[in-house]
Amino acid sequence: MRFSFTPEQDEFRATLRRALEARSPTKEVRRLMATDAGFDREGWKKFNQELGLTGIHIPETYGGQGFGYSELGIVLEEMGRGLLCAPFFSTAVLATTAILNAGTEEQKKALLPPIAAGERTATLAFSEADGGNEAGTVTTTAIPSGSAYRLDGTKSFVLDGHTADLIVVLARQPGSKGDNGLSFFTIAGDAPGVDRHLLKTMDETRKLARVTFRSAEARLLGEAGTAAAPFARTMQQVLVCLANEMVGGAERLREDALEYVKMRMQFGRSIASFQTTKNKAADMLVDVELAKSAAYYAAAALDEGDDDLPAIASLAKACAAEAYLQTAIHAVQMHGGIGFTWDNDTHLWFKRAKSSEILFGDANEHREKMMQHWTH
Amino acid sequence: MTEPTEESVRNEVRAWLEANWNPDDGLVEWRNKLVDSGWGAPHWPMQWHGRDLPVKFNTIVDEEFARIGAVGVAKAGIRTLAAATILAHGTDFHKEKFLRRILTGEDTWCQLFSEPGSGSDMAGAVTRADRQGNKWVINGQKVWTTSAHKAHWGLLLARANWDVPKHKGLAYFILDMKQPGVQVHPLKQMNYHASFNQVFFTDAIVEPEFLVSDVGDGWTVATTTLMHERRGADALRSWAVGSDRKGRIYDEERAEIATTMEPYRWYPQRAGRVDLVMERARETGKINDPVIRQEIARLLIMSKSAEWTARRARAAQEQGKPQGPEGSLGKLVSSHIARQAARVHTYISGADALLSGEDGPMGGVIAEILISVPATSIAGGTDEIQRNIISERVLKMPKEPSVDTSKPFKDVPRNIVAS
Numbered sequence: 063m064r065f066s067f068t069p070e071q072d073e074f075r076a077t078l079r080r081a082l083e084a085r086s087p088t089k090e091v092r093r094l095m096a097t098d099a100g101f102d103r104e105g106w107k108k109f110n111q112e113l114g115l116t117g118i119h120i121p122e123t124y125g126g127q128g129f130g131y132s133e134l135g136i137v138l139e140e141m142g143r144g145l146l147c148a149p150f151f152s153t154a155v156l157a158t159t160a161i162l163n164a165g166t167e168e169q170k171k172a173l174l175p176p177i178a179a180g181e182r183t184a185t186l187a188f189s190e191a192d193g194g195n196e197a198g199t200v201t202t203t204a205i206p207s208g209s210a211y212r213l214d215g216t217k218s219f220v221l222d223g224h225t226a227d228l229i230v231v232l233a234r235q236p237g238s239k240g241d242n243g244l245s246f247f248t249i250a251g252d253a254p255g256v257d258r259h260l261l262k263t264m265d266e267t268r269k270l271a272r273v274t275f276r277s278a279e280a281r282l283l284g285e286a287g288t289a290a291a292p293f294a295r296t297m298q299q300v301l302v303c304l305a306n307e308m309v310g311g312a313e314r315l316r317e318d319a320l321e322y323v324k325m326r327m328q329f330g331r332s333i334a335s336f337q338t339t340k341n342k343a344a345d346m347l348v349d350v351e352l353a354k355s356a357a358y359y360a361a362a363a364l365d366e367g368d369d370d371l372p373a374i375a376s377l378a379k380a381c382a383a384e385a386y387l388q389t390a391i392h393a394v395q396m397h398g399g400i401g402f403t404w405d406n407d408t409h410l411w412f413k414r415a416k417s418s419e420i421l422f423g424d425a426n427e428h429r430e431k432m433m434q435h436w437t438h
Numbered sequence: 439m440t441e442p443t444e445e446s447v448r449n450e451v452r453a454w455l456e457a458n459w460n461p462d463d464g465l466v467e468w469r470n471k472l473v474d475s476g477w478g479a480p481h482w483p484m485q486w487h488g489r490d491l492p493v494k495f496n497t498i499v500d501e502e503f504a505r506i507g508a509v510g511v512a513k514a515g516i517r518t519l520a521a522a523t524i525l526a527h528g529t530d531f532h533k534e535k536f537l538r539r540i541l542t543g544e545d546t547w548c549q550l551f552s553e554p555g556s557g558s559d560m561a562g563a564v565t566r567a568d569r570q571g572n573k574w575v576i577n578g579q580k581v582w583t584t585s586a587h588k589a590h591w592g593l594l595l596a597r598a599n600w601d602v603p604k605h606k607g608l609a610y611f612i613l614d615m616k617q618p619g620v621q622v623h624p625l626k627q628m629n630y631h632a633s634f635n636q637v638f639f640t641d642a643i644v645e646p647e648f649l650v651s652d653v654g655d656g657w658t659v660a661t662t663t664l665m666h667e668r669r670g671a672d673a674l675r676s677w678a679v680g681s682d683r684k685g686r687i688y689d690e691e692r693a694e695i696a697t698t699m700e701p702y703r704w705y706p707q708r709a710g711r712v713d714l715v716m717e718r719a720r721e722t723g724k725i726n727d728p729v730i731r732q733e734i735a736r737l738l739i740m741s742k743s744a745e746w747t748a749r750r751a752r753a754a755q756e757q758g759k760p761q762g763p764e765g766s767l768g769k770l771v772s773s774h775i776a777r778q779a780a781r782v783h784t785y786i787s788g789a790d791a792l793l794s795g796e797d798g799p800m801g802g803v804i805a806e807i808l809i810s811v812p813a814t815s816i817a818g819g820t821d822e823i824q825r826n827i828i829s830e831r832v833l834k835m836p837k838e839p840s841v842d843t844s845k846p847f848k849d850v851p852r853n854i855v856a857s
Binding site: 324436 | 732735740774822839
């Protein structure tokens with residue numbers, strides 16, 4: 063179903079939207095984004111457990127609900143729309159997909175049920191100081207030590223890295239290069255030798271941390287030296303998930319801006335009656351609808367399997383990145399002076415659009431990746 | 439009578455085709471059989487050459503025609519708009535006189551709506567229809583008329599009353615194109631083709647029974663024609679090709695298609711030829727240029743996401759969901775795609791993009807793309823009109839205050855058109 067949702071999926075979306083509207087009004091977003099944690103641990107746990115959100119795409123064998131990426135995409139789209147402040151992307155997308163892609167059966171059985179049950183938050187630490195998204199640039203090292211490993215190095219841009227209960231880390235065997243010698247490891251966020259530093263972010267609704275490992279004891283996830291392929295797979299899933307989150311935010315911005323211009327009077331008439339405003343609103347609709355089509359198609363492609371997935375994932379991300387940011391720029395402009403004020407909510411999504419544009423690679427990077435897949 | 443099902447329709451049409459299909463028939467001879475049987479237009483009324491079948495069964499019927507290789511009724515061109523309009527608004531005289539020869543393809547039609555002074559503002563037509571005795575006398579000029587030089591009949595929108603607001607004073611006629619008062623001249627375009635015509639009326643005559651609407655209701659009837667034109671625009675994009683089978687009827691059909699499609703042979707270039715981009719980039723080595731790769735990627739993202747958006751709209755329609763906004767965007771998006779494709783073809787061809795015809799890349803195809811793309815954002819509703827439609831109908835934004843709809847048309851400022 064790459065082009066439509068089932069009635070059950072539509073119903074699920076509607077329920078979720080109502081729940082998120084109650085849970086995440088912008089007053090609550092503003093309160094939480096001003097905290098260091100960036101979310102309310104008890105409140106999120108309860109909300110998550112009631113709706114079973116972090117287990118949505120985790121197979122039932124591992125305590126989840128066994129749905130696919132289309133359903134996960136719906137959750138993300140609605141969260142992007144509601145700008146929910148919670149460690150969902152880090153836990154359910156980043157860490158969970160890495161564990162599903164790389165973990166042994168035994169590890170999945172141990173690590174995923176607490177995530178599905180909403181009892182444990184998690185994240186994936188792969189980028190380092192350069193903010194790159196390529197496994198090959200990883201410098202953090204892992205040295206065997208008895209039945210465990212010792213991690214040394216600094217990860218940066220780690221989503222919710224300052225609060226995650228569990229961190230999945232991409233590290234390499236000392237002396238290895240490129241895609242060789244890479245492995246995933248798991249380590250508790252508060253383990254000895256782990257130093258976590260909250261970074262000050264432009265988008266306060268998305269918390270990033272620098273995490274330094276100094277001879278920190280970690281467990282191998284999956285098979286040693288083979289993490290490059292599951293990491294690449296994880297990144298494709300992550301991009302598709304982010305694209306779905308982004309189109310939810312873009313649509314919300316578009317709707318709010320439209321509602322505002324219909325209400326705003328200047329020169330004795332609604333500013334929505336000026337063709338210059340109407341043209342912009344029509345262009346915004348085109349941008350958002352095209353980006354939605356790409357995001358939905360990509361999520362269904364993940365569920366159905368598709369040889370073109372590396373290209374489709376990058377396409378969806380690049381498309382959403384440009385659409386979201388352009389929508390945000392137009393939305394501020396359509397609000398006029400008030401759109402530049404702190405009290406108006408538009409900037410909350412503007413900043414989310416900006417952070418989403420950059421996170422996991424910008425549109426230039428993904429256009430190039432798409433071309434590499436389609437020209438080799 | 440039992441309700442038709444997919445299976446019953448399939449069985450019935452298959453049996454009829456097996457008993458009647460004969461590739462040695464003449465094209466018109468065969469189509470007359472189709473008209474008599476109702477299988478040429480199964481969704482039309484029983485009384486007028488159809489079978490009263492729901493339109494959803496047309497695909498089944500088409501499949502059976504394709505399976506046996508049977509030729510269908512004439513479907514290309516303005517004749518389908520004429521048929522739809524006549525079925526909806528015409529008198530029994532019109533239906534009797536025109537519908538059969540539309541289906542057999544014996545008559546060619548043209549649409550006489552646009553004028554030099556009224557393009558986007560089609561209801562501002564100033565071609566006059568004056569009564570003389572019981573006849574109508576037509577004077578004025580139409581433009582952008584496809585196939586006017588071949589047409590037997592024209593669908594004409596003309597002003598019969600100047601003392602009422604513009605939408606209220608129009609009448610809709612069927613005009614005999616083969617009369618001395620009608621002169622047709624080709625209109626040469628910036629891309630050298632002349633796909634359309636200008637049509638001049640000097641005391642052209644319309645007999646009273648050829649009036650389709652009441653005077654004052656012409657705009658309503660024109661709206662029906664235009665609605666079918668928008669629907670048909672998608673069908674036209676899928677290029678009509680004849681069967682490559684051997685036989686008299688296939689030869690005649692191929693000749694018909696060649697004639698009908700001749701004015702449209704630059705249309706693929708107008709859309710930007712996205713299909714040629716990768717091949718050209720490889721041939722020229724520009725595939726390795728990182729700046730050009732970015733531009734190609736932008737184009738592919740646009741065209742893929744547009745295709746998926748169109749399929750979302752179709753899926754929603756098939757599921758019977760209310761039409762979402764995704765169904766109204768295709769025309770505007772096709773302009774963006776065409777423009778970006780022209781940019782990309784220019785970057786790929788470099789200096790060669792300066793040359794056309796046999797000196798130009800691909801024997802002139804690339805040059806034809808570059809000088810044909812500007813038509814995409816104008817023809818069939820300009821981008822500006824598309825944006826107004828999207829903002830007013832989909833987003834429910836208010837119209838600009840109107841200055842021309844509440845006073846007699848004779849008092850509305852309008853273009854001075856040189857004659």
